[in-house]
Amino acid sequence: MKFPFTSEQLTKLHARIETPALIVWQPNLEKNIADMQALANRFDAALRPHTKTHKSPLFAQWQLNAGAKGITVAKLSEAEVMAAHGIDDIFIANQITQVQKLKRLRKLHERIHLTVGLDNPRQIDLLRPFFKDASTPLNVRIEIDSGLKRCGVTVGNDLVELAKAVARQPFLRLDGIFTHAGHVYAARSAAQVEAIGKQEGALMAGAKTLLQKNGLRIATVSVGSTPTVPFSVRNPAVNEVRPGNYVFYDAMQIALHAAAPEQVSLFVLSTVVAHPVAGRLVIDAGSKALHTDGAGVTGHFGLPVNIKGKVVRLSEEHGVLELPEESTLRLGDPVLLVPNHACAVANLFDVYYLINEALQIKTVPVEARGKSQ
Amino acid sequence: MKFPFTSEQLTKLHARIETPALIVWQPNLEKNIADMQALANRFDAALRPHTKTHKSPLFAQWQLNAGAKGITVAKLSEAEVMAAHGIDDIFIANQITQVQKLKRLRKLHERIHLTVGLDNPRQIDLLRPFFKDASTPLNVRIEIDSGLKRCGVTVGNDLVELAKAVARQPFLRLDGIFTHAGHVYAARSAAQVEAIGKQEGALMAGAKTLLQKNGLRIATVSVGSTPTVPFSVRNPAVNEVRPGNYVFYDAMQIALHAAAPEQVSLFVLSTVVAHPVAGRLVIDAGSKALHTDGAGVTGHFGLPVNIKGKVVRLSEEHGVLELPEESTLRLGDPVLLVPNHACAVANLFDVYYLINEALQIKTVPVEARGKSQ
Incomplete structure (x- = not known):
């Protein structure tokens, strides 16, 4: 899929934003x-x-x-x-x-x-x-x-x-x-x-x-x-x-042909925390960051953007990625993902990191997060 | 399952706590x-x-x-x-x-x-x-x-x-x-x-x-x-x-025989918002309150305590209950549920309503909610 940032831009953003984080591409x-x-x-x-x-x-x-x-x-x-x-x-x-x-x-x-x-x-x-x-x-x-x-x-x-x-x-x-x-x-x-x-x-x-x-x-x-x-x-x-x-659109909308991948504006930015065996990377975004909702529609738990592979499992704080080929990503590197269900995911975070074309970062509170009453 | 509150006690609590809410039975x-x-x-x-x-x-x-x-x-x-x-x-x-x-x-x-x-x-x-x-x-x-x-x-x-x-x-x-x-x-x-x-x-x-x-x-x-x-x-x-x-324990632990229903201390309190046809009640707790996690283990989305039936579907703000027999519950009445996965659910709320044996209510903040970074 088309990727809103170059690899160098992603690395720069990742150096300024702690993960897991919600990124909005303005x-x-x-x-x-x-x-x-x-x-x-x-x-x-x-x-x-x-x-x-x-x-x-x-x-x-x-x-x-x-x-x-x-x-x-x-x-x-x-x-x-x-x-x-x-x-x-x-x-x-x-x-x-x-x-x-x-x-x-x-x-x-x-x-x-x-x-x-x-x-x-x-x-x-x-x-x-x-x-x-x-x-x-x-x-x-x-x-x-x-x-x-x-x-x-x-x-x-x-x-x-x-x-x-x-x-x-x-x-x-x-x-x-x-x-x-x-x-x-x-x-x-x-x-x-x-x-x-x-x-x-x-x-x-x-x-x-x-x-x-x-x-x-x-x-x-x-x-x-x-x-x-x-x-x-x-x-x-x-x-x-x-x-x-x-x-925002999300991986469910892509699966339903309601959006092209190029239209997505919401991403979860994560970090590689483990690489225990070849073909498996573990990121710091789990069900408390990506939510389990929508997997029945998409067949995965999040769509990585800067790496080939898919999120095959979530536990609360870990996402497990299976890779079709060995990755050059190492511990500490960023993985950007399109979540399955943007609405459920936005409700898990307190702020958006809004990124404009000049790659300036502005934090925007998710003011109504958790306002379920 | 054994129920921590009588029906009258539940009604009294429900009059004092806005739903959906996290209840902890101290x-x-x-x-x-x-x-x-x-x-x-x-x-x-x-x-x-x-x-x-x-x-x-x-x-x-x-x-x-x-x-x-x-x-x-x-x-x-x-x-x-x-x-x-x-x-x-x-x-x-x-x-x-x-x-x-x-x-x-x-x-x-x-x-x-x-x-x-x-x-x-x-x-x-x-x-x-x-x-x-x-x-x-x-x-x-x-x-x-x-x-x-x-x-x-x-x-x-x-x-x-x-x-x-x-x-x-x-x-x-x-x-x-x-x-x-x-x-x-x-x-x-x-x-x-x-x-x-x-x-x-x-x-x-x-x-x-x-x-x-x-x-x-x-x-x-x-x-x-x-x-x-x-x-x-x-x-x-x-x-x-x-x-x-x-x-807390939860419906997953019950399904795994790791807890008896009588041991559960965490509940989601909800309200009946619709009763569109016989045998179906809709409550105000959906995936943003009960989370979809754990349904693969339990086969449902939450275990009602004060009514026979099960939560068969969640959308973001609605839980859909199918009832084996027609209920006496009406619009505005409480439904207390054991969630599938307590950890994921606690992370969705800002406060617990801690209830002691005298039915006094104390709010306890979920201080580390959303602290995923």
Whole structure:
């Protein structure tokens, strides 16, 4: 794969950054942000990037500066971090059901333009005591299951009844519908990815039509996932997309043909700590740096960039590389890797090392790391 | 499985703790610490617990108070955190090879009784410029591969030559040998676990004999891993054990028959966020709270305690539970789980909620979380 740094540049960076470390190659990050915005613009859809991937208010601001309409988060505490940095249009694409969180949700609602997910009439009862006296109603989007079989209602009578129930509440405002076609990560070919993306768009278009026939106004039809967006966004009913991973891409996206290796902007920088036998190198990045997530999709635990071979095993603090041929790398040398799942990996680190074309290094905190509550 | 809290107690805790959260049941934690110390004492071995599991100076201090001789860490930055809290006998059971880290290693060596791992003669050359003028030599233990096929030398001529090379350096002090029989996590029966533990002890005894025959003094013969310690410690040559996981235990240890469910002290507390169809509940703990590590051993992603069923899938922020029968749990209710791999999970959170028998809650920071450098 094409390599963002020359071997000498990598050695220089490695002398300045302790490993394991998260490296962001800024030229690719900026291009990824611009490209996804251009795609959304071409199809007249709003881009509301999912910031669970990078968990960084700075990178979120870059996405907004490029034209994003607002942001998406997975958790209330992520929303609080982003709001504290001045971001004022946030969709929590998740159900909030714990009582203490509903108090915090109300507080955040007083400050910013907040929207939350909902997929069950009982959630209305949970929200009522906390929002019934709010001066403006809480924006709500109904989650639809487009095949992931996680949260969400199926398109049919349950959806209509739930939407009607939401529309009846003076303390809620029915903004629209959303889905996440996360089952795309089980796809095994580019054609399957395309088919799932098209189905996602068509299903949501059908849901909108059904709700409108029942007298419900649906302003927003929102779809997500980096692999499906290029296909779902083509459906004229879709007017918002929520990809997250595209800022970085990773080995899973490469395996799904959703990104070329040349587009990746996130890397884990590691150091060779052992070379016990020929053909095996051990690096200082294990499951606490590369995460085990995604190996089922890629068949490995990380894609080395500056050396041929693959990470065949992770223990907590060690990655074991098998090499097809003996390497010239020695103890103390750098190994740069594309991780399997950028979102899970970013959550393991406290800072990014952002590298620009002049090879200047800037540390950027992963401010919302661990904000899972 | 036996459940540390009644249903009413769990509801009360859940009203005070936002989820997902790490819960430590203090009575079990204390008993686990005492039981492992008693095992080590019975066989005249020093206990040097691996603190990568809990990453907490407080819990490390409890282990020392119970009789541990010192502690083990995986990373230099973990050692720095522990030393900053007054712990002064630390073994870094890992190879340190990056130049910047060697500078930090030297600084730490000035302050505490520090020991590091080594498995390659080239590492001596890396250490030399940083330690050649130290007032006391750096303690070194040679890592032996007892079957994990990660780091370490095999018992034979390479080991003898490496030990001789270490012994020749005035800036190093050869303290002994160590191994980690991590391949035990691939065992599929209690008998296999016992066999691997016995092999671990016997291999290390043989290594000690070989080195002594070659005129080398071996003070410490150190073995690790929670499942193998009860068997490896019986070998008279073994005089130090380094288990880590035993403070908490987890679903992997249960699957390996290394712990009974009643011994577990670490839980993930979560909340039901969706109940989209009969037989499926969705909780707010996903791969960013439960980690995907260990599913290959257990066949699931977390063991629910207060409900029958299993976590069949994780996405980043969601756990999907399949239930054998319909549950009475509703949106907003708590689900308490035993995670697959306690060490990986503790590293995802910033605090423990430590619960004592009076159900008082104390927050304990995971001080060394993310200290992977």
